[in-house]
Amino acid sequence: MTEYILAKYNYWIYVVLMMIGLYAMMGKRNLVKKLIGMNIFQTSIILLFVSTGVKKGGATVPILMHAGHEHGAQLIQVSDYLNPLPHVLMLTAIVVSIATTGVALATLILIYKRYHTLEEDEILAIRRESRAYKTPRILNPTD
Amino acid sequence: MGEVIYSAKPLWAVLVSMGAAFLILLTGEKARNLRESWTILAALIKFGLVFSLIKPVLAGKTIEYTLITLLPGVALQFRVDAFGLLFGVVAATLWIPTSFYSIGYVRTLNEHGQSRYFFSFAMCLSAAIGVAFAGNLLTLLIFYEILTIATWPLVIHHEDTSAIAGGRKYLVYTLTAGCILLLAIGITYSLAGTLDFVGGGFLAGHGSPGLLILLLTLFIAGFGVKAGIMPFHEWLPSAMVAPTPVSALLHAVAVVKAGVFGCVRVILFVFGPELLQQLGVWTILAGVVAFTVVAAGLLALGQDHLKRRLAFSTINNLALIILGVSLLSKNAMTGGILHIANHAFMKITLFFCAGAIYAKTHKDHVSQLDGLGRQMPFTFAAFAIASMGLCGLPPVNGFISKWFLCLGAVETHQIVFLFVILTSAMLDVAFFFPIIYNGFFKKPLPDVAGKVDEAPLLMVLPLCFTALFSVVFGIFPNAFLNFFNIVRLAVTNVLGG
Amino acid sequence: MSDQLPALIIVAPLLGAFLTPIIGWWNRHLSHPWVLMVLTIPLYAAYSSLFKVIKNGPFGYNLGGWAPPWGIEYRIDYLSAMMLVLITTIGFLAAINAKSAGNTEFKGKEAQFYTLFLLQITGFLGIVITGDLFNVFVFLEISSLSGYGLIAHGEEGAPMATFNYIIIGTIGASFYLLGVGYLYMATGSLNIADLATLLPALYHSKMVLVGFAFFTTGVAIKMGLFPLHIWMPDAYTTAPNSVSTLIAPLMTKVAAYLLIRILFTLFKPDFALSVVPIATILGWLAVAAIVVGGVKALAQTDIKRMVTYIMVAEVGYIVMGISVMNRAGLTGAILHIINDACMLLCLFLVIGAISFKGHGREIYHFQNLNKKMPLTMAAFVIVALSMCGIPPACGFFSKWYLIMGTIVAKQWVFTATLLASSLINAVLFFRIIEKAYLAPPEDVAAGLDHTEAVIITRDKVPLTMIVPILISAAIILILGPLSGKIIETVIQHAVPAIF
Amino acid sequence: MIWQLDILLLIFIVVCAIAAINIKDLMGAVIILGAYSFFMCLLWTEMGAVDVAFTEASVGAGISTVLFIAAVNRTARRSKD
């Protein structure tokens, strides 16, 4: 049992992080808080990916030590180096997440300019009011 | 089924009025004479094309044209057999007088939206011919739906509250029917894997009896809406708000007949008499339509609005056609199918008369027609001839079809149905003869002119023409268009031998 | 040249996008012709790859020359070639349309607008063409990010709608990424074809099951499948017209494509048939989507919002076709992807033209519109008929296959839903057509003929708007009778053989 | 790879995450988010993903925090939840 926990506890903590982030995205009213949650959510996924590349038992960072030597290539042991692929993917994912955050913040500023608040329920109230004002229903007896 | 000729004539027959429709739209309101010459030109060409198909079909050949594959095993296909040809000939022939009549009507009443009117009219005809020549259920459905949509602008033509309400009712009924048909055809395809019409049916041996009965119900409900079978008839009287030529051609010939045509196609060419005998549902079907026959006749008695009375008479006669077919005996079938053509000629005359009266005097209620026969003798004479035909009196063509229907009812040993047919003839007498009597013999209302003062020639000539032909076809059923032979051939195709 | 076609499809618009700001900075009036010019390349490449696929069967393209499981592969088979053609065609028409509307909606910022426009198309193309799960994610993000930017520039409520879209869309993309992660942990591969061979042995692994669940949820969010559609109506209603013309028809369709890929290529059909009850779940969600979409659409008076709810229902159609798990249903779903994209394109083009001429989008604003914009309204009628499933417009044929699918699967509730929905569509559209084509009954009653009642001037819709409208309306009419041909040459090969 | 350190970092991260979404002062929340990213970097370095850690340190902890601060500066600082 202990072994099982030791083998899995990492994953569970990632899942907890994801849940925190997801909850903030869905349940929080403040838009900045939603974005913070989004960041947490995305980093936890990145963490999950990165951890798939981990190898126990002496593997080191995926930078070859004997590069340049002609015979160095033969000496490369797969178990000596961490799996590089998740790292590659996650470099992209980090950039994607920051890009999303950037666009989201830009819309956030637009929203603030328009409504002078960042609380979702207040904005919704304002919008409902303005929509009711902007589109008067013409009562048409034939409709 | 004899030799097959591959020819694009059916396609051209469909396309010619569609092309005319777009020319009409392009020409527009400014060049009225040019616009209307498109209609007449298309009508003549269409008639010529359809007429040229009669000879090969009577020689036992089938004309086929496949346009494009729609589903595996089902193409957009035209196949002209005797039964389809009958409907096609009726529609194409009657379009010619209706075209002239329409021109007279809309010009006399100075209607608005004439381009839209003629456009929709041409589209309707195109679709009707498509329905007639469709080689399989899917093609039939496609043109049937086009017909539905193309008729709508005609129904709402007046754009007043009752027209819009009538249009909505029409759409609700017919679009629902379209959905039901889609379902029915889908089930048919999944059962049989084909949709091509075969004389004598192709569904035998597929599916359980329960499913087949359900399928038949769906089909009859789907086509029955347009055919005005009770309880789906409600839209037809409401749709009488349309201009009279529309009521004349579409609600006596093209649209409602398309419904009847579909019913007959399904009964004879999808299910087939043998399968229906096995399922034993033909008595139920015949019972339902027999009820419609009598009920519609009774309801017609109570209508004071002339066109509504004619509408109920239409429902009555359409049900009579389906009754004839569902009796499944040779003579009844002959009578039923022949009645498609005969009823068309008679009913279009009646509607023409109603329109002529309205255009001249703005009267549209039965009670307002007293003494009008002296002012409009030709119109009323035509009306009298056509109503005699509908009552089944010789020498008008209605007599022949009713005669065969009675023979068929006797053949099946179901005296009930003979009784129904005779009752309906009595009812016809009851609701038509007072009109004629009042028109000719009652004291004229004060606003009736004492002298002969007919509607414009463009309206009177077509109605005289159709009335004349009703009599001609009564005396010589095989004159010109060979209706009787075509019907005989169609029945032979179904029953074999 | 012809060997490099797949790379060209992505690289050309991408490079074009990189260059657009420069061109726009030089002379902003050049950006529109430049975009059109750039888009002809993927358009040509997409059509020639489709013909190549039809002629020689599916082919792959190894980027950088690395063999598939190690490098990234672009895979063009029947389905993706068809989608490429769809995307490039619709993108091209939307780009033509963008000129007039875009120039007023984004005055002074045409260059950025067209850059994002190209990136959006690149994203869609990339999702469809790539054979690598992670690459799909990257392109998904490109298309989403450019979409966020474009939509947020819309009318009053747009930023808020976009923010919701960003949050929900990011959840969707992240779920997708989680799915990729779980599958990667289970197999060690990212290549779809490679995974498809590795996965069958692992179908009962919990990792794969969870990965699958997150995949489908993520894609369903992007697709706007009920109940995950909540972002969609707001976002597409408030988006600028020239933007919703591009995104609304394509985003849901590309996501639907992904769903088909996941269910039938990545996982084999028997996974969905025998391992997870995904078909049942999807089917009932589709029923709910159609019903809710239809009812909500009935409640709308703003036509653009109404169309977005119709989109919810249309997504339901596609998913229903997928969920019945038979040949007819899936054929219908794929056919409906094409048809619905064209119909929505035409609808949004029409709405764009109406708004461009300064008419409101409420239904009562449609009064007399047929006199003012006869061609536009004619196109609208064609789409309306297609939406109601009236032949020979294309909507009828996809509906036919969908109904066949439900009949074969003996799912009568599904059949009934489909039929009822086309009636709802008829109500939705005919009330607008009535408004547009008929004079108000009060006028008629008062004896005013509507030719006399109002002196109506025709609105001159610019050529760049009316031409795409007419082309798309023509496409709707042509696709219908051609559907048999399309199925024969393309779609039947895209349906898994076991159906 | 020392599991005690590992678990310590993870606990820090979770605490930072919870704090970041619960603090009512947005500026504080953003700065805590920066700290969260920083701990994340440490964790990744410890896992051997140096490239990812570098990127996260510069992009996640750096640019992202700056963007957040800039945005919060231009908008409201207080949050209701």
Added chain:
Amino acid sequence: MRNWFKLISMAAVIITGALLIYGTHDMPAWGDPDSPANSHVSPRYITEATKKTATPNIVSAVLADYRSYDTLGESAVIFTASISCFFLLRRIRNKEDHND
């Protein structure tokens, strides 16, 4: 209303989390060098990358060579985001200029 929504999102989050944890059950133990992720595709990167690309950092080698189109996509993402922000925020400045 609001609490009701919070409850729903909480439930959704818990379901998601439970699903994710359920998925971890079959995961290879943490840091297992023989897990599929570490043994299917990646060994070839480690052994061949230097030979093929002459870069000692395998991550860079994979990033820039094997999966170079991901990287191209990545730069496109940044480009998209920056253009988006520019596109969105510039209007405000214009408007302010106008208003002031």
